Amino acid sequence: MTQPQTLAIENLCICARREGQDIQLVRELSLTLERGEILALVGGSGSGKSMTCAGAQDVLPPGVYRRAGRVLVDGSDVAPKSLRGRTVATVLQNPRSAFNPLRTIFDHAREVRRVARADAAEDRAATIAALSDTGLDEPERALALYPFEMSGGMLQRAMIALALLSGAPFLFADEPTTDLDLVVQARILDLLEGLVANRGLGILLVSHDMGVVARLATRVAVMQEGQVVEEGSVERIFSAPQHAVTRELVAAHLALYAGESA
Ligand SMILES: Nc1ncnc2c1ncn2[C@@H]1O[C@H](COP(=O)(O)OP(=O)(O)OP(=O)(O)O)[C@@H](O)[C@H]1O
Numbered sequence: 001m002t003q004p005q006t007l008a009i010e011n012l013c014i015c016a017r018r019e020g021q022d023i024q025l026v027r028e029l030s031l032t033l034e035r036g037e038i039l040a041l042v043g044g045s046g047s048g049k050s051m052t053c054a055g056a057q058d059v060l061p062p063g064v065y066r067r068a069g070r071v072l073v074d075g076s077d078v079a080p081k082s083l084r085g086r087t088v089a090t091v092l093q094n095p096r097s098a099f100n101p102l103r104t105i106f107d108h109a110r111e112v113r114r115v116a117r118a119d120a121a122e123d124r125a126a127t128i129a130a131l132s133d134t135g136l137d138e139p140e141r142a143l144a145l146y147p148f149e150m151s152g153g154m155l156q157r158a159m160i161a162l163a164l165l166s167g168a169p170f171l172f173a174d175e176p177t178t179d180l181d182l183v184v185q186a187r188i189l190d191l192l193e194g195l196v197a198n199r200g201l202g203i204l205l206v207s208h209d210m211g212v213v214a215r216l217a218t219r220v221a222v223m224q225e226g227q228v229v230e231e232g233s234v235e236r237i238f239s240a241p242q243h244a245v246t247r248e249l250v251a252a253h254l255a256l257y258a259g260e261s262a
Contacts, residue, residue, distance in 0.1 A: 012069030027226040040213040043223030085115040089163030093175035095155035099147040106143040130161040153184035174206040210253035
C-alpha cells in the first residue's frame with residue numbers, strides 16, 4: 001500500500017460553549033503538511049495551536065466541538081477521527097501524563113499495533129526495533145518497564161517509538177521538548193530531525209520556542225486568536241516577518257539569542 005504524501009486541514013472552525021454562547025477558538029484555519037517536512041505552528045499562549053491538532057483528529061475536550069472544517073489525505077476527504085494512530089501519530093508535551101501508569105511500555109506498544117492492525121506475532125520484535133530506533137538504551141529491558149520507572153527523556157523516546165510503531169506517515173508533536181532538560185531536549189530534536197530525513201515523516205511541530213523552530217522547521221505558520229496570520233518558509237519568517245505577531249516572536253528570539261552570545 002502506498003503511503004499518503006499530503007495531509008490538508010481546510011477551513012477548521014472550533015468552538016466552545018460558554019454560558020450558552022459559542023466562543024470561537026479556531027477560525028477558518030487551513031494548513032497543508034507534506035511528507036518529509038516539518039511545519040512549525042507557532043503563536044502566543046492560547047492562540048489555538050493545540051486545539052488545531054486536536055480538532056483535526058476529533059479529540060477535542062468536553063464542551064469543545066468542531067463546527068466546520070474537513071481533512072484531506074492526498075486530496076480525498078477523510079473522517080478526522082480515522083486519522084488517529086493510523087495516518088497521524090501524536091507526541092505530547094508531558095509524556096508521563098500520556099502513558100497509563102498501570103501498563104508497561106510493551107502493553108502500550110501492543111495497543112498501538114492493534115489499532116494499526118499489525119501482526120501480533122511480531123509485536124515484540126517490532127517494539128524492540130522501534131525503541132532501539134529512538135536511541136533508547138537496553139530496549140529489551142524497557143519493554144517491561146512501567147512509566148514511573150522511566151525518566152522524562154526515556155518516556156519521550158518511548159512515546160516517539162509508539163508513534164513509529166503505528167506506521168503513521170505524519171506526526172503531530174505538541175511541544176515535544178518543553179518539559180525536558182536542555183541535553184535531552186537536543187537529543188529529542190535530533191531524533192525528530194532524523195525521522196524526517198530517514199523515514200520521510202511529515203511533522204506538524206507545535207512550539208513556542210523559536211530556537212527550536214529555527215533549527216528544525218521547513219515552514220512556519222503563525223497563529224493569533226485562532227487564525228493563521230502568516231505562513232512562509234523558515235528563512236523568510238526569520239529574515240522578513242510581515243505580521244506584528246511574527247515580528248514580536250522573532251524579535252524576542254533574537255533578543256534572547258543576543259543575550260546568550262554576549
Ligand atoms: N477544555 C477547554 N474548554 C474550553 N476552552 C478551552 C479548553 N482548553 C483550551 N481552551 C481555550 O482554547 C483556546 C486555544 O487554546 P490552545 O490550548 O489551543 O492554545 P495554544 O496556542 O496551544 O496555547 P499554549 O501555547 O498555551 O499551549 C484558548 O483560548 C484556551 O483558553
